[in-house]
Amino acid sequence: MLEKIDLEYRTKRNTYDKRIDGLKYELSILEQKLKKAGLPVIIIFEGWGASGKGRMISKLINNLDPRGFKVYSNKLPEDYERRRPFLWRYWTEIPEYGKISVLDRSWYQDVFTERIESGLSDEETMKRAESIKAMERQLTDDGYLIIKFFLHISQKEQKKRFDKLDSDKDTEWRVTEKDRKRNREYDRYYKAFDEMLERTDTRRIPWHVISGEDKLGMRLEVFKTVIDSVNKAIADAEKKKSVSGVKVMIDILSEYKLIKMPVLSDIMLNNSLQKAEYKSRLKGLQDELSDLHNRLYRKKVPVIICYEGWDAAGKGGNIRRVTAAMDPRGYEVIPIASPSTEELSHHYLWRFWKHLPKTGHIAIFDRTWYGRVMVERIEGLCSEEEWKRAYREINEFERDLTDWGAVVIKFWLQIDKDEQLRRFQDRENTPEKRWKITDEDWRNREKWDKYEEAVNDMLKYTSTETAPWHIIESQDKRYGRISALEIIIDEIKKHV
Amino acid sequence: MLEKIDLEYRTKRNTYDKRIDGLKYELSILEQKLKKAGLPVIIIFEGWGASGKGRMISKLINNLDPRGFKVYSNKLPEDYERRRPFLWRYWTEIPEYGKISVLDRSWYQDVFTERIESGLSDEETMKRAESIKAMERQLTDDGYLIIKFFLHISQKEQKKRFDKLDSDKDTEWRVTEKDRKRNREYDRYYKAFDEMLERTDTRRIPWHVISGEDKLGMRLEVFKTVIDSVNKAIADAEKKKSVSGVKVMIDILSEYKLIKMPVLSDIMLNNSLQKAEYKSRLKGLQDELSDLHNRLYRKKVPVIICYEGWDAAGKGGNIRRVTAAMDPRGYEVIPIASPSTEELSHHYLWRFWKHLPKTGHIAIFDRTWYGRVMVERIEGLCSEEEWKRAYREINEFERDLTDWGAVVIKFWLQIDKDEQLRRFQDRENTPEKRWKITDEDWRNREKWDKYEEAVNDMLKYTSTETAPWHIIESQDKRYGRISALEIIIDEIKKHV
Secondary structure (H helix, E strand, O other): OHHHOOOOOOOOHHHHHHHHHHHHHHHHOHHHHHHHHOOOEEEEEEEOOOOOHHHHHHHHHOOOOHHHEEEEEOOOOOHHHHOOOOOHHHHOOOOOOOOEEEEEOOOOHHHHHHHHHOOOOHHHHHHHHHHHHHHHHHHHHOOOEEEEEEEEOOHHHHHHHHHHHHOOOOOHHHOOHHHHHHHHOHHHHHHHHHHHHHHOOOOOOOEEEEEOOOHHHHHHHHHHHHHHHHHHHHHHHHOOOOOOHHHHHHHHHHHOOEOOOOOHHHOOOOOOOOHHHHHHHHHHHHHHHHHHHHHHHHOOOOEEEEEEEOOOOOHHHHHHHHHOOOOHHHEEEEEOOOOOHHHHOOOOOHHHHHOOOOOOOEEEEEOOHHHHHOHHHHOOOOOHHHHHHHHHHHHHHHHHHHHHOOEEEEEEEEOOHHHHHHHHHHHHHOHHHHHHOOHHHHHHHHOHHHHHHHHHHHHHHHOEOOOOEEEEEOOOHHHHHHHHHHHHHHHHHHHO | OHHHOOOOOOOOHHHHHHHHHHHHHHHHOHHHHHHHHOOOEEEEEEEOOOOOHHHHHHHHHOOOOHHHEEEEEOOOOOHHHHOOOOOHHHHOOOOOOOOEEEEEOOOOHHHHHHHHHOOOOHHHHHHHHHHHHHHHHHHHHOOOEEEEEEEEOOHHHHHHHHHHHHOOOOOHHHOOHHHHHHHHOHHHHHHHHHHHHHHOOOOOOOEEEEEOOOHHHHHHHHHHHHHHHHHHHHHHHHOOOOOOHHHHHHHHHHHOOEOOOOOHHHOOOOOOOOHHHHHHHHHHHHHHHHHHHHHHHHOOOOEEEEEEEOOOOOHHHHHHHHHOOOOHHHEEEEEOOOOOHHHHOOOOOHHHHHOOOOOOOEEEEEOOHHHHHOHHHHOOOOOHHHHHHHHHHHHHHHHHHHHHOOEEEEEEEEOOHHHHHHHHHHHHHOHHHHHHOOHHHHHHHHOHHHHHHHHHHHHHHHOEOOOOEEEEEOOOHHHHHHHHHHHHHHHHHHHO
């Protein structure tokens, strides 16, 4: 795509003067429009070093109200960022609905620059490209508008700009030996950039390649593209044709290696443990887990344990038996309640991305992203389209986690309806447990059958080979705790 | 204080067995109590390496519901943390009202450990100790309960524990050469710790020094102290005797070197600039600021620019003339709106601490922490006690910023009441400006006199030598913009 750009062309000053005021005016009213439409916008600037990304962003945002946008400068990741999946920092940067994020460099550098400079393997490159594709689709499906710019300059021009920066004491720090090397190896980067642009130029999210040498023209072009893209997206949103969720569900069956799960009604709940046996096995397993925790900390393996289950199935007590074995400096329990206003103003996966652990750490989610296909589905908190789409999105999310090297362990804590009633009643009759039982629990109980259907669907569509579901018989709490500990130990052992 | 601890003493197993269940029960109902009371609790664990902090925290939190607490492990600061004031990370860790933060190491290490190991100067140590004192007072005044534990072990015991960790492949990474050195220099650390404990053991926030060699006794003691402290704090909160705000205001006049400010009614607003002169001066100043921005980035000087002023005084346009000169990768505009629910659930300074820039970066606050003594005062959003106390808290906050090396520039944009009316009317009559004017603006306008009184108080009590106020004549917008740019340039020049 780069070869199509005429780097010799210069826009005339009077063409610029004629058009710029109109564009500035359009920009100045843009944020009000997208706020009203609830449209979130991500504007990406990629391009050569010294192609003028910073200056261009400066010109752009100077027409915007700071309450409506945020600029993120993404250099190569720092240490604490490298201890997370590579998309982690970008997920934390997505705007809330109705606002703009301007990204100076983006996830593309994590593939294409790293490939040249950090020797990313072909396999890893492919995986990352897949992850990016999935992320962009997930965001777009959720209504995000992504606008991608690439600023292009020639090798000669780049050298000239580096020389100029170098000649001033206050700017020379901007030009590193790495930059010089990149300039010398311009051709190699050219090929890589060109390949990146070709491969990720889609109809839904096209690249806008712009000459960074034609400063006036660049400004006009960027302003106009932003304005047109936003106006089009607002118009499109009104007549939105949604993705078929049913098709997505069928696709999953072929896309992923799924593990066949039993339906809940087939689960026997007749296992139990005597107190003495429980105590001795518990002690042994906790000691073992404690050792493993040290080992995975040392080997920097991240672990994500997901707890789902019926109300009163014993999640809290089960989690406590797991954490008792662990150093509190190496794990965190993340209780997932209903989303806050801020969380509701972002893609639903945003809040889970934010809570990912560092490598070597354990995150235990007390309820998870599966809320999307359970409570949100049943209570109508998202559309049918959305929860059906979510199975794939969740599989993709978990694939990002396992690709990153995480051990992902998912538990469904199973009890039957009678046992739940007994536990609810027990809670109501015990003063210090009473806060644990609410009207909502009783209302959910009335929808037992609907939940059972949703859980069966969830088990069917999201038990992948790398992140399978484990059904824990929790009718007998002791048995459930021992089972969970055994599975956690087994799974971690496979990785360390 | 350390010499008072009998490290030989061992609690008997049957004493432990007799008391532990009762304490665990008390702990299990503690979170419900403090949630109801809205009491935020910070539990600090300091102590020797290998004194058992991790294990102790594990035992403590295993009796708590993960929805009510969060554990923070504070090692020596990482790079991105060192680019902020040393208290920055601790401010981000304070719990919301009704919840608990457990801190494994705390701000004390930033003084006492760094003093020994990073050669913190006496002067810097004193400053940090002052900052800590101020932070603890601010939190306590706001209703936070701080519980401080120090776990004590002998040199011999510490060595034994290191040896044991060292003998296992999975735990040997835990013992570093630094730890060994600390063990060898036990006496030196002993003196430093002892001094720290003595100096920061206050009636309001006492230290609880506990033997880490008596494992059973330690548990009983920590559990009991947490329970008693929380119960006492809840009881005290009901009969709370508040600090006298008036006294605080008088104290400030002697504590800080204050710069005498004019009252608003004395400000002449007769300066103005012709367009041609404005344009040429603007260009020159922006170029100069652009150079300075590079220089302070290189020298890693952080800059914090605060904009306050009447509604429609021209803050937005003024800010835009400043940012036009700057690289968007080196600054951020932080618009301060009314606080979110999450922000309301923390000390009011929390949200401003979170937004501090890195060294070398510029943060421009469009409205600031001064909302506490203006809108919150006038609208009754905080008590009289609270806004009167805020003058000192704000001076302390800004002292932390300047001690850290930041350039703090505070603007009050002044216009008169007639000019505001003209601008309001202009906004109402111009379609694309109409969103800028709300009923609230008109309501605020009716309270002009009250605001004027509040602004005069603010100028009187918070114009310190290191962070003085600048009153910008904004009646003529051009004149106001040029003034602001000139001051920013002058102030930055003093530092780079």
